[in-house]
Amino acid sequence: MTAVWRVIVTHRNYLIALLVPLLILPLPLLVPTQEARCGYVIILMALFWCMEVLPLGVTALFPVVLFPLMNIMDSTKVCMEYLKDTNMLFIGGLMVAIAVEHCNLHKRIALGVLLILGVRPALLFMGFMSVTAFLSMWISNTATTAMMIPIAQAVLEQLHKSEHETSPAGRVAESINKAFELQEAPSKSDSSQETQTQACATLLLFLPLHPDNGHVLTVEEEEKLKDVKQLEEEKHLTFCKGMSLSVCYAASIGGIATLTGTTPNLVMKGQIDELFPANNNVVNFASWFMFAFPTMLLLLALSWIWLQIMFLGFDFRKNFGCGASASMKAKQKMAYRVIKDEHKKLGPMRFSEIAVTVLFLLLVVLWFTRDPGFMPGWATNVFNKNGKSYVTDATVVIFISLLMFLIPSEIPTYLCRNRAQQVQQQDSTRQTSVLPALLDWKTVNQKMPWNIVILLGGGFALAKGSEESGLSVWLGSKLTPLQNISSPAIALLLCLLVATFTECTSNVATTTLFLPILASMAQAICLNPLYIMLPCTLSASLAFMLPVATPPNAIAFSYGKLKVIDMAKAGSVLNILGVLTIMLAINTWGYPMFDLNHFPVWANSTSAASCK
Structure with a gap:
C-alpha cells in the first residue's frame, strides 16, 4: 500500500492533469x-495554476486552444491578446533592469548606501531594507534578494567572528589553541624529552582559565562559559534570521512602489486597459508612483520597526548603538571593513555604469513627464492627435532599451587621445575588435522570464473571454447584494482574501484570476473599480508567511538559518500591517488622486447602466 501511495504522489501531476478536466466537464x-463554457476554462486554469500541474506560462496558453474549440472567441482575436502594450512595458522594463545588473551598477549602489548608513544593529537593518526596497523598485525582487543576501551573510559572519574573539569564551578557546600549538610544535622536530616535558607543562598552564583573574576554571565555571557561548550563538542566530527576513520582505515591499516593480502591477494595468478601454490612461507610471510610493515607505518603516522588535528587542537605545562598549565598536568597525573592502573591489565607475545610470535617470524623467496628470506632459503636447496620445510608457522604455543596444560599453579608442596613441604603438596588423554594447541579446535571452510574458497574455485572454461570453456581466449581477455592505469593509475583506490566497499560489496567477471578477463586482454595485482593484493588487505582493509564497522568501529560507515557524510568526503580523497600510492609503491620498468617490464614466456598461 505504501508503494502504491508513493507512486501516486510521484505522478500526481499526471493524474491531476487527467482527472481535473473530466471532473469539472x-x-x-x-x-x-457560453458563460458556463468560459467558466469551465477559468476554473480549469485556476486549478492548474494553484496546483502548478504545468509551468504557469504553459497553463496560460489554454485559451488559445479552448476558446476557439468552445466557440467563445475565434483564434485570431485570442492570439491578439497575448502581446499588448503592457507586455511591451514589461519587456522593456526588464531589459533596463538586466542592463543595470549586467554592468554591476546595483551592487555599487547597495554597498555605497551601506557605507553611508553604517553597521549599528538597527541601522544595519535599515540599510539593507532601504537598499533592497529601492533596487526592487526597478529590477526583479528575486535578483535583488539573490544579490543582497550574500552581502548580508558576509557582514554577519564578520560580526560573529569579532564577537567570538572578544568574548570570554572566545578568549579561553584561543588560549587553549595556543597551548596546543606550543605542544605540537616541538613534537614535529627531533627535540629532547625535556623540551616535550616543558611543552606539556605549558599546556597545563593554558587549561581553561578564567579570563579575568587567570586561575584554572572549575567544572561549574566551565559550564558557565558554555552557557555564555551558547547564548552568543543563539543571539547570532536570531540576528541572522532577522537580517534574512528583512532582505526578502523589503524586496517584496519595494516592488509595489513602481508600475514595473513587480508583475501584479502590470497585470492590473493591463486588465484596466482591457476591461475599460476608455479609462483615459488613469493608471500610468506617474499616477501609480504617486499613490504606491508613500504606501511602500510607510509599510517599509512599519516592517523595520516590527522586525527590530522581534529580533533585536525593545531596547532601541542599544539597537542604535548608543553607549556601545569598546568591544562592540571594534566589531562594528570590522563589519564596516567588510563592506568597504567589497566596495573597493568594484574599483572606479566604468563608462558602462555611467552610461546606464544616465539612461536610467532619463527613463524615469521621461516616464514622469509623459503624462503627469496635474499638467500637460510632453506626449500630450507633441504626440497627440484628435485628443489621443500616441505614446505610452511602453514606448518610452523600449526607446531607452534600444539605446542600450546601440551605445558601446566602453569609450572608443579614437575618442581618447592617450588610448589612441597606445593602440598606434601596437602591431598595426592586429585586427580591431568591435566594442560590445551596453546590452546584448544573449544576456537578455538568458535573463528574460519569457514565461511571464505569456502569463500576462493569458490573463488578458481570460478577461476578454469573460467579456465576450457574457460571464463578467452574469457574475456582476450575482454580486449586487454586496452593495449593502460599506465600501471600506468590502475592500478590507477582499484584501485579506487576496493576501491569504497569494501565500499558496503565484502572485501573478492570483491577480490574473481575481481582477476580472473584482472589476465585474465593482461595476455591478456602482463602485469605482480602482477602489477594489488597486488595494487587492498591492495585497498580492504581501506574501510574507511561507517560503514557497514568493522566490525572495525561498532564497532567504535556503540559507538554512530560518524555520517555517520563524517566517510564519514574522509574516503573519506583517501581512496584517500591510493590509492596514494599503487600506489607509486607498482611503486617504488615494481618494482624491483617482477620484474614488465617484463612479467613473469609463466604467459604465450595460451591467452598470443605472450608476451615476
Missing part, C-alpha cells in the same frame, strides 16, 4: 451556455 455539458 459536467459544468459546460449540463449548462450549455
Whole structure:
C-alpha cells in the first residue's frame, strides 16, 4: 500500500492533469451556455495554476486552444491578446533592469548606501531594507534578494567572528589553541624529552582559565562559559534570521512602489486597459508612483520597526548603538571593513555604469513627464492627435532599451587621445575588435522570464473571454447584494482574501484570476473599480508567511538559518500591517488622486447602466 501511495504522489501531476478536466466537464455539458463554457476554462486554469500541474506560462496558453474549440472567441482575436502594450512595458522594463545588473551598477549602489548608513544593529537593518526596497523598485525582487543576501551573510559572519574573539569564551578557546600549538610544535622536530616535558607543562598552564583573574576554571565555571557561548550563538542566530527576513520582505515591499516593480502591477494595468478601454490612461507610471510610493515607505518603516522588535528587542537605545562598549565598536568597525573592502573591489565607475545610470535617470524623467496628470506632459503636447496620445510608457522604455543596444560599453579608442596613441604603438596588423554594447541579446535571452510574458497574455485572454461570453456581466449581477455592505469593509475583506490566497499560489496567477471578477463586482454595485482593484493588487505582493509564497522568501529560507515557524510568526503580523497600510492609503491620498468617490464614466456598461 505504501508503494502504491508513493507512486501516486510521484505522478500526481499526471493524474491531476487527467482527472481535473473530466471532473469539472459536467459544468459546460449540463449548462450549455457560453458563460458556463468560459467558466469551465477559468476554473480549469485556476486549478492548474494553484496546483502548478504545468509551468504557469504553459497553463496560460489554454485559451488559445479552448476558446476557439468552445466557440467563445475565434483564434485570431485570442492570439491578439497575448502581446499588448503592457507586455511591451514589461519587456522593456526588464531589459533596463538586466542592463543595470549586467554592468554591476546595483551592487555599487547597495554597498555605497551601506557605507553611508553604517553597521549599528538597527541601522544595519535599515540599510539593507532601504537598499533592497529601492533596487526592487526597478529590477526583479528575486535578483535583488539573490544579490543582497550574500552581502548580508558576509557582514554577519564578520560580526560573529569579532564577537567570538572578544568574548570570554572566545578568549579561553584561543588560549587553549595556543597551548596546543606550543605542544605540537616541538613534537614535529627531533627535540629532547625535556623540551616535550616543558611543552606539556605549558599546556597545563593554558587549561581553561578564567579570563579575568587567570586561575584554572572549575567544572561549574566551565559550564558557565558554555552557557555564555551558547547564548552568543543563539543571539547570532536570531540576528541572522532577522537580517534574512528583512532582505526578502523589503524586496517584496519595494516592488509595489513602481508600475514595473513587480508583475501584479502590470497585470492590473493591463486588465484596466482591457476591461475599460476608455479609462483615459488613469493608471500610468506617474499616477501609480504617486499613490504606491508613500504606501511602500510607510509599510517599509512599519516592517523595520516590527522586525527590530522581534529580533533585536525593545531596547532601541542599544539597537542604535548608543553607549556601545569598546568591544562592540571594534566589531562594528570590522563589519564596516567588510563592506568597504567589497566596495573597493568594484574599483572606479566604468563608462558602462555611467552610461546606464544616465539612461536610467532619463527613463524615469521621461516616464514622469509623459503624462503627469496635474499638467500637460510632453506626449500630450507633441504626440497627440484628435485628443489621443500616441505614446505610452511602453514606448518610452523600449526607446531607452534600444539605446542600450546601440551605445558601446566602453569609450572608443579614437575618442581618447592617450588610448589612441597606445593602440598606434601596437602591431598595426592586429585586427580591431568591435566594442560590445551596453546590452546584448544573449544576456537578455538568458535573463528574460519569457514565461511571464505569456502569463500576462493569458490573463488578458481570460478577461476578454469573460467579456465576450457574457460571464463578467452574469457574475456582476450575482454580486449586487454586496452593495449593502460599506465600501471600506468590502475592500478590507477582499484584501485579506487576496493576501491569504497569494501565500499558496503565484502572485501573478492570483491577480490574473481575481481582477476580472473584482472589476465585474465593482461595476455591478456602482463602485469605482480602482477602489477594489488597486488595494487587492498591492495585497498580492504581501506574501510574507511561507517560503514557497514568493522566490525572495525561498532564497532567504535556503540559507538554512530560518524555520517555517520563524517566517510564519514574522509574516503573519506583517501581512496584517500591510493590509492596514494599503487600506489607509486607498482611503486617504488615494481618494482624491483617482477620484474614488465617484463612479467613473469609463466604467459604465450595460451591467452598470443605472450608476451615476
